[in-house]
Amino acid sequence: MTPVVRFAPSPTGLLHVGNARPALLNWLFARGRGGRFILRLDDTDTSRGTEENAEAIRQDMRWLGLDWDETFRQSDRLPLYAEAAERLKAAGRLYPCFESEEELQAKRDQRIKRGKPPVYDRAMLALTPEQRAKAEAGGKRPYWRFLLSGRTVEWPDMVLGRRAVKLPAVSDPVLIRADGTPLYTFTSVVDDLDKGITHIIRGEDHVTNTGVQLDIMEALTGTAPTIGLAHLPLVLDSDGGKLSKRLGGMSLRALRQDGIEPAAITAYLARLGSSADPAPLSLAELAVDFDLARFSTSAARFDMTQLLALNRRVLHALPFADVSARLPPGATEAFWNAVRGNLDLLGEARGYWDVVAGSIVPPVIEGEGAYLAEAAALLPPDPWDGAVWSTWTEALKSATGRKGRALFLPLRLALTGEEHGPELKALLPLIGRVRALERLRMAAR
Numbered sequence: 228m229t230p231v232v233r234f235a236p237s238p239t240g241l242l243h244v245g246n247a248r249p250a251l252l253n254w255l256f257a258r259g260r261g262g263r264f265i266l267r268l269d270d271t272d273t274s275r276g277t278e279e280n281a282e283a284i285r286q287d288m289r290w291l292g293l294d295w296d297e298t299f300r301q302s303d304r305l306p307l308y309a310e311a312a313e314r315l316k317a318a319g320r321l322y323p324c325f326e327s328e329e330e331l332q333a334k335r336d337q338r339i340k341r342g343k344p345p346v347y348d349r350a351m352l353a354l355t356p357e358q359r360a361k362a363e364a365g366g367k368r369p370y371w372r373f374l375l376s377g378r379t380v381e382w383p384d385m386v387l388g389r390r391a392v393k394l395p396a397v398s399d400p401v402l403i404r405a406d407g408t409p410l411y412t413f414t415s416v417v418d419d420l421d422k423g424i425t426h427i428i429r430g431e432d433h434v435t436n437t438g439v440q441l442d443i444m445e446a447l448t449g450t451a452p453t454i455g456l457a458h459l460p461l462v463l464d465s466d467g468g469k470l471s472k473r474l475g476g477m478s479l480r481a482l483r484q485d486g487i488e489p490a491a492i493t494a495y496l497a498r499l500g501s502s503a504d505p506a507p508l509s510l511a512e513l514a515v516d517f518d519l520a521r522f523s524t525s526a527a528r529f530d531m532t533q534l535l536a537l538n539r540r541v542l543h544a545l546p547f548a549d550v551s552a553r554l555p556p557g558a559t560e561a562f563w564n565a566v567r568g569n570l571d572l573l574g575e576a577r578g579y580w581d582v583v584a585g586s587i588v589p590p591v592i593e594g595e596g597a598y599l600a601e602a603a604a605l606l607p608p609d610p611w612d613g614a615v616w617s618t619w620t621e622a623l624k625s626a627t628g629r630k631g632r633a634l635f636l637p638l639r640l641a642l643t644g645e646e647h648g649p650e651l652k653a654l655l656p657l658i659g660r661v662r663a664l665e666r667l668r669m670a671a672r
Contacts, residue, residue: 230426231424232257232265232427233253234254239276241478241480243478245477248462248499249428249429251493251497252459252519255517256426256519265296266295266298268298270300281300305409307417311417322351323354323369325359325367368406370404372401373443375400377395380438384457385520386459388524391438413443430460465531487534487538491534493510494508502522507544539570542573547560579648584657595671599667599671603667606663607622615656616655620635620638640670641667
């Protein structure tokens, strides 16, 4: 079966790693099997969703490299949901309710007090036409609940194994609000049926919701659903706490501003919680190798240290053409090749550009004035090539008898202002003789 999958965010906020993960895994599952990936915006909650957030979601997905074959908004499909609701009403599976939230809470409290689960008591099923007419005449408008069947819904989960939801232990879900707005539990089912979704890949927190939605699917179609289901254990932070408490700093926008590469994020999330080690692979490579069977049934831990380590590996392998537009103006391919192996974040390249093309003030190196003065005197004349570093240091070694750290560290401090960094063999030709001579003299004072 050619897969058709969907990612369905609500435009109520920015994408974060918690929901970017199912977006990516759905995309990899589809692309690795020649299938279709649909972006659906669940925007029926107009009080919270905004177009600004919807556009931010699209932008963040493009930044990650995720494209889609089709996209739509649920707010544009209200007639479809209304028609499906009428079919459920005609079948006796959608019934009107008039209890207020206060009345429902009182019922829940009473059941708990009696040691019973706080499941809705279906009192409104006994409502007569006369009682309904009286309630509506008094200004009340009904909301609508779906009458769950009394069965146990089971399925072979592609990640968790055999799963079952006992529907008698679940309250009949509200599918339509009193103002006529359809809720996610309902609209998602209608859309999945309409678009021919073959597989649903989402978080383990949706397991009970899946049992309910499978019951709604069967009520709408008259046949048992054959959709493939995969529920991923939730992602925790590095300390084992709920990642949701830290999502403010885990939005894709925040990670992007911090300098994390999109390829590092996709490479990390694609294998987070699986038996495969994260590796700096492209989306195409990840899609070919993607397998839901590798994912653990235990919660995964999001470790920023691991992401940063992967970000380094991604940066070190990036060709100049892929980063040139994000480097400081004037930066060359030779510069990129010289510094990329020392970067944790791309933004650090600016500091190295100041070293090779700007004005830095090296520290005065106590006790090394005579050595640096001699180094300045032995600095080879122009033109310089890739051999200038070895030519110069060999001459210094012969003249001073120095070697190792004593030979190299004062030169690095004088030329770059730092004890560590890219190889000076590559940096020195970029710094040039004029800057190098000036810095040696300043550090020798």
